[in-house]
Amino acid sequence: MNIVIWLSYDGTRYDGWQKQENTDKTIQGKLEAVLERLSGASVKVHGSGRTDSGVHALGQVANFHLEQELEAGKVMEYLNRYLPEDIMVWNAQEAPERFHSRLNAVRKTYRYQIEMGPKKDVFQRRYYYGLGQRLDIEKMKAAAVLLTGTHDFKSFCGSRRMKKSTVRTIEEIQFIQPEALRLHISFTGNGFLQQMVRILAGTLMEVGLGKRRPEEMSRILKARNRREAGFTAPSEGLFLEQVEYGDFL
Amino acid sequence: MNIVIWLSYDGTRYDGWQKQENTDKTIQGKLEAVLERLSGASVKVHGSGRTDSGVHALGQVANFHLEQELEAGKVMEYLNRYLPEDIMVWNAQEAPERFHSRLNAVRKTYRYQIEMGPKKDVFQRRYYYGLGQRLDIEKMKAAAVLLTGTHDFKSFCGSRRMKKSTVRTIEEIQFIQPEALRLHISFTGNGFLQQMVRILAGTLMEVGLGKRRPEEMSRILKARNRREAGFTAPSEGLFLEQVEYGDFL
Known part of the structure; x- marks a missing residue:
């Protein structure tokens, strides 16, 4: 069974x-x-x-x-x-006998959790990236618009040996502030490359800190070069939130 | 200063x-x-x-x-x-120069957190006692009524060497269910003896499990004997929630 x-x-x-x-x-x-x-x-x-x-x-x-x-x-x-x-x-x-959790997945949602305050909540400290600085979320939203849709995300891929297609579709990037100094960014799409969410989160944080302009996102995508994108945000802030299977399950 | x-x-x-x-x-x-x-x-x-x-x-x-x-x-x-x-x-x-955080405290609230489900939430596991059984909360509330007020809580004191008065006032015991299988019990009072909240929580859990009747609380208080009360609930579920200072602060 x-x-x-x-x-x-x-x-x-x-x-x-x-x-x-x-x-x-x-x-x-x-x-x-x-x-x-x-x-x-x-x-x-x-x-x-x-x-x-x-x-x-x-x-x-x-x-x-x-x-x-x-x-x-x-x-x-x-x-x-x-x-x-x-x-x-x-x-x-x-x-069903032929169901396979990887092959039949149609949509996934990841969430990246950021603490903007000077110190992480002691009870949540293992589940947040401690940025310790305020982010300009409006600028991040403007950048996110350019990343949403179907693109070649090779610049956002952590693996150099990726030989298959690096084209993916991001359906939605949502910004949620559960508290004034906390930011959750959730990414929903049909699939994600190795470290893609962490590199997206890192690049968006650099936009929010004013180190990059939102408009740069188009150039970064076009470059198809990991070095053009931002830093790989630490794993501690990342959650695999949900996997969807359409009518299969 | x-x-x-x-x-x-x-x-x-x-x-x-x-x-x-x-x-x-x-x-x-x-x-x-x-x-x-x-x-x-x-x-x-x-x-x-x-x-x-x-x-x-x-x-x-x-x-x-x-x-x-x-x-x-x-x-x-x-x-x-x-x-x-x-x-x-x-x-x-x-x-103020003469303020002392212990001597001037007029009221304290402790919270005891219980997971009734079969397994603790992985992200909250350090902050809950994993009881793994359902509790009859109505019975626990009936017992809590008998424990509220000014009583000699010697039966609920973990220290044998307590020579000072063991009379304390519990102003309120509240039961909150943030989720169906989670229970938070908060205790507000003018002071608490050593391990008092954990012994109260343990005794109330025994009531909720049907091992003790709510009416027994009066007899336990009268006995002034630690052996008459229930088990000392583990420290992992206990939080010092709030300390109040009246007009002082």
């Missing part, structure tokens, strides 16, 4: 989503270890996408096949009992 | 508020170390009260005397620059 799960995790102490040979501190690795204990066989967990080291998730989606017929709710209970405190499965259901 | 500060801290990695000989991991110790660096002299920080190891604060209040005349805002900036990420000063002002 094919089971799909929705999970949240605090990425602080992990080396990212993807299982690696040289570390057992990955989200995928933790999930597979518990599922192999449950099923007595090797289990491969497919995520909707990798998250980098230190990146968090509110709504990561993953699926895996089990030989046994088990209730999805029981599998979720078992996972939550044996997973560490910083990984939680909050929903689980049986999926 | 006498400076009063308001601070929040994540108590997880501290051995409580009060400076101790055998550990440098106390809130008071961290504050005094930074202030001594600032002033070049020994500084004694007075807190509104001690918090136990692992207990958090949203609005702890403390004061200290400095030989130099400095702007309170500058002292706050200096503290935030050199204090660790899990301690933050969010307000500072000059206080």
Whole structure:
């Protein structure tokens, strides 16, 4: 049977989503270890996408096949009992046999959280980038308009070895201020390149600090050169918020 | 000059508020170390009260005397620059010379946070007690009525060596459910004995679980015996929320 799960995790102490040979501190690795204990066989967990080291998730989606017929709710209970405190499965259901959480994803939303005040809230400190300076959000919105739509985002790609298409569509960039000195930027699109959200967030912050003009965004996109875009914002402020599957789920 | 500060801290990695000989991991110790660096002299920080190891604060209040005349805002900036990420000063002002944060406190509010769901939210896990069971909140409210008012709370005192009066007044016990499976209980009163809030929270949880009847509260108070009350709820769920000073500040 094919089971799909929705999970949240605090990425602080992990080396990212993807299982690696040289570390057992990955989200995928933790999930597979518990599922192999449950099923007595090797289990491969497919995520909707990798998250980098230190990146968090509110709504990561993953699926895996089990030989046994088990209730999805029981599998979720078992996972939550044996997973560490910083990984939680909050929903689980049986999926069509051919469902694949990465291949069938049609839309994703990431959120980048910035603290503009002099010091981060002590209870939220692991989930914010501490910029410590005020941003001109109107300028950032003007830049965001130029980044929205279908573009070649090669300038915003952290991987040099990317040989496939770097064209993606950003449907929406939203700016939310939950408090006067906090800014959340959420990016919704059909797919994101490696470190793309962090480079977008870093570039937008440079606009908000007056280091770049909003109009530069068009030139940066055209250049197709990572060096033209801004800094890669730290992973601690980034959340994978939601993955959508259209009519599939 | 006498400076009063308001601070929040994540108590997880501290051995409580009060400076101790055998550990440098106390809130008071961290504050005094930074202030001594600032002033070049020994500084004694007075807190509104001690918090136990692992207990958090949203609005702890403390004061200290400095030989130099400095702007309170500058002292706050200096503290935030050199204090660790899990301690933050969010307000500072000059206080009357004879103001003392413990002696002049007229009212305090503590909050105890309980997760009733099977697993704690990963981003809030350090700030909730993970009960993992549903509570009958109406029964807890009935018990809380009997605990409100002026009573001898010796049964709810964690210290055996308490020689002074154990009479205190609880003005209000409030139950708030920020989400269906989360419960916050806040206790407002003129003063609290050692571990009193945690023992009250533990006893109320036992009522909510059906292990004790609400009416038992009167008998427990009368007994003046720690063994008659419920368990001491873990420190991770406890916050010192607010300290009030009447007209003094």
